[in-house]
Amino acid sequence: MKNIVLIGFMGTGKTTVGRLLANRLGRPFFDSDKKIEYENNLSIREIFEVYGELYFRQQEKMIIAKLSRYNNAVIATGGGVVLSFENMNNLKRNGVIITLTASVETILERTSRRNTRPLLDDFDQREKIVNKLLKERAELYYNADYSINTSSKSLQQVINEIMFFLRQGGYLRGKR
Numbered sequence: 001m002k003n004i005v006l007i008g009f010m011g012t013g014k015t016t017v018g019r020l021l022a023n024r025l026g027r028p029f030f031d032s033d034k035k036i037e038y039e040n041n042l043s044i045r046e047i048f049e050v051y052g053e054l055y056f057r058q059q060e061k062m063i064i065a066k067l068s069r070y071n072n073a074v075i076a077t078g079g080g081v082v083l084s085f086e087n088m089n090n091l092k093r094n095g096v097i098i099t100l101t102a103s104v105e106t107i108l109e110r111t112s113r114r115n116t117r118p119l120l121d122d123f124d125q126r127e128k129i130v131n132k133l134l135k136e137r138a139e140l141y142y143n144a145d146y147s148i149n150t151s152s153k154s155l156q157q158v159i160n161e162i163m164f165f166l167r168q169g170g171y172l173r174g175k176r
């Protein structure tokens, strides 16, 4: 069975939704950021600080290539995964790609809960940075089989919508 892959901007809910969806489906769950942290024995923040973003992107590429060889898994990616064609080609080969989106307001609210995202460190400039990155990436997030706007939707609603899409598309082979 194909992997279910969540892509989308920071704060759209990939990590949280991915874990819940995997539980619901009884499938293994992988978060590429968590894998990178585990393999480097450093947090994402530390990796950015010590080695820089380029190194992080290289690590991300390696992990995505590995995860793409799995079957039947739910995979949550980091928001920048779309910046590499190689990543997207790997993920698409054996995965159904679902984009989560959210309004700028929602993104700012959700990403301010925990300060784990080095790209959004400059508190006074956060809105500007989010808008700039969204502009650069918006088109790349269209590269998916399905897309859900998660603003003002509960986690349960998002999961239900994904389940509906997966059933309709025959991605679950009749399983709940």
Ligand SMILES: Nc1ncnc2c1ncn2[C@@H]1O[C@H](COP(=O)(O)OP(=O)(O)O)[C@@H](O)[C@H]1O
Pocket (backbone or CB within 6 Å): 008, 009, 010, 011, 012, 013, 014, 015, 016, 017, 076, 110, 111, 113, 150, 153, 154, 155, 158
């Ligand atoms: N639909 C939602 N409704 C309310 N809160 C949400 C929703 N989706 C995600 N969140 C919350 O937003 C924050 C960021 O979610 P996260 O899963 O880390 O996003 P991502 O992995 O896409 O950056 C978390 O605190 C999470 O609980």
Ligand SMILES: O=C(O)C1=C[C@@H](OP(=O)(O)O)[C@@H](O)[C@H](O)C1
Pocket (backbone or CB within 6 Å): 008, 009, 010, 011, 014, 015, 033, 044, 077, 078, 079, 080, 081, 116, 117, 118, 119
């Ligand atoms: O958008 C990005 O470039 C990033 C998103 C983060 O993941 P989330 O989208 O899960 O926050 C994480 O991979 C890193 O901080 C870079």
Ligand SMILES: [Mg+2]
Pocket (backbone or CB within 6 Å): 014, 015, 016, 033, 076, 077, 078
């Ligand atoms: Mg995440």
